[in-house]
Amino acid sequence: MxxxxxxxxxxxxxxxxxxxxxxxxxxxxxxxxxxxxxxxxxxxxxxxxxxxxxxxxxxxxxxxxxxxxxxxxxxxxxxxxxxxxxxxxxxxxxxxxxxxxxxxxxxxxxxxxxxxxxxxxxxxxxxxxxxxxxxxxxxxNAVEEQDLETFYQEQLAAFEDIRNKFICKQCGGNIAIAKIFFIATYITCPFCQTQNTFTPSTGAQMVLHQARSLAEQRTAHLLKAYEASKPKNSQLYQQYLRSMFDEWNKIVPDMATENEKFYQRMLHDHTNSINHY
Amino acid sequence: MGEDKEKRTLTYLERLKQKAISQENYGGEVKAEEAKMEVRDCPECGAGRAFRQGLTACAYCGFKFMNTRLTDGVHIKKENNS
CATH class of the missing domain: 1.10.132 (Topoisomerase I; Chain A, domain 4)
Structure with a gap:
């Protein structure tokens, strides 16, 4: 047996x-x-x-x-x-x-x-x-991070230089561009009401593309603080996430509504994640 | 034997590097362009594009600038449909 x-x-x-x-x-x-x-x-x-x-x-x-x-x-x-x-x-x-x-x-x-x-x-x-x-x-990590902040400041300065230099293609009146645009937009001529299409420079268009990375660079110290915490402190991550999105919205205010939805989803993913230890 | 191996790694990396550099990017090379202002004249009546109950048709003669229906975007809104 x-x-x-x-x-x-x-x-x-x-x-x-x-x-x-x-x-x-x-x-x-x-x-x-x-x-x-x-x-x-x-x-x-x-x-x-x-x-x-x-x-x-x-x-x-x-x-x-x-x-x-x-x-x-x-x-x-x-x-x-x-x-x-x-x-x-x-x-x-x-x-x-x-x-x-x-x-x-x-x-x-x-x-x-x-x-x-x-x-x-x-x-x-x-x-x-x-x-x-x-x-x-x-x-x-073989390459160092790109210096996005300098690039962004350069683009802002370049825009300041050109913002008052445009004229309406229809009547020749001066058009002052109220704020920086990152994608093409219609701008109404204050004199003849013609819709001019303003296309930003390639550099300005790149800002939109790099905005998130730049916001992440600006708030990297917060993410580091979260990653260094033992056990991982969820509050710290939420702080990081909020400031990262605030910075992002500061850079590209046009996308604030869309970014807010993205923020909510990331927050939801984080709070429902099982990887808290 | 050791040298041989090193050579192989190097030639592999060399080839990879060449390929990475010479590979053509989708959409071609990115050309840096300055900011510019443009206007689209109506091909029918020659008037400049103006806003009148929308932007998709000429405000003066009704010529249709575009046939697509606009949806809400960052700067363009649904209200811009003529």
Whole structure:
């Protein structure tokens, strides 16, 4: 009954295979990690160079480069996942079926060994995943933040310079532009009532695109304070979120109503998130 | 062996860099343009565009500047439909 008095089970071959498989798995991950290290450390100066040379306002060449590197890292992750499934889990499943019953004293020892083997392999894989996260962050943070504040102030100054210099294309009367616009708009000539289409400069249009990033830069210290708090203080995050959106609205007042909806959603997401610890 | 590996990584990065730089962006290169003021004259009667019960038709002869129906946007509102 329950195999309590069975003879002890011995399978030195299996033990050898466990040791061998574990060794190969560790060596495989070591190799992948080495490759990742080599690639990422060599890539950082290249990323910086591409970023600095990139004349595109959206820095798309830098984006392409970063995406390529992320792709490479992802390939390594997929390779590791595939090997884990095929060589580790499959091996464990097959070996388990050949062992005596788990509740028998004969099978117990080997089931334990397999369990420890499985845990060791998973733990090693977790270390690999942590390294992936670390290198991904390293690539993402390879370039310094763009100085958006200076760019924004330049655009404001440029607008101040030109705001009174426009004339109506129909009657030639002076048109003073009341406030800075970031997208094309109709402006009525005060003399002949013609609707002139005012198209802001490319720089001013970029402000709209960069407004959120700039607001985030201005309030980065608040986010940092939240991230440094242990346990994470939800109040601090709410403070950050409100000030970030206030700054955003200051930069682009036209979008305040839309931004408010976005704020509500982010706040809702945060308060309903399960990641408070 | 070690050198070989290093070479491979470098050539890969070199190729990636070249590709990233030479890849054409969607919409072509962004050209920096100055702010400008324009006006659209009515092709039928030559009058400048004026607001009269909206902006989508000429205030003088009724020529339709656009056939789309405007919805509320940042500066353009539904009321701008003629």
């Amino acid at each position: 329950f195999g309590l008095f069975d003879k002890k089970y011995h399978n030195p071959e299996l033990l050898e295979m466990i040791g061998h498989t574990q060794e190969r798995w560790f060596a495989f991950l070591d190799k992948l990690e080495n490759r990742m290290h080599e690639m990422c450390t060599a890539a950082v100066p290249e990323i910086k160079e591409v970023f600095n040379q990139d004349t595109d306002p959206y820095k798309r060449a830098h984006g392409h480069m970063l995406m390529g590197l992320h792709g490479q890292i992802n390939q390594m992750r997929q390779k590791a996942n595939k090997t884990k499934e095929e060589s580790i889990f499959y091996f464990i499943d097959r070996a388990t079926t050949q062992l005596p019953d788990f509740i028998s004293s004969a099978g117990r020892e080997y089931h334990d060994k397999l369990r420890i083997f499985r845990l060791d392999c998973i733990n090693r894989h977790n270390i690999f995943e942590e390294k992936i996260a670390w290198y991904t962050l390293m690539l993402n």
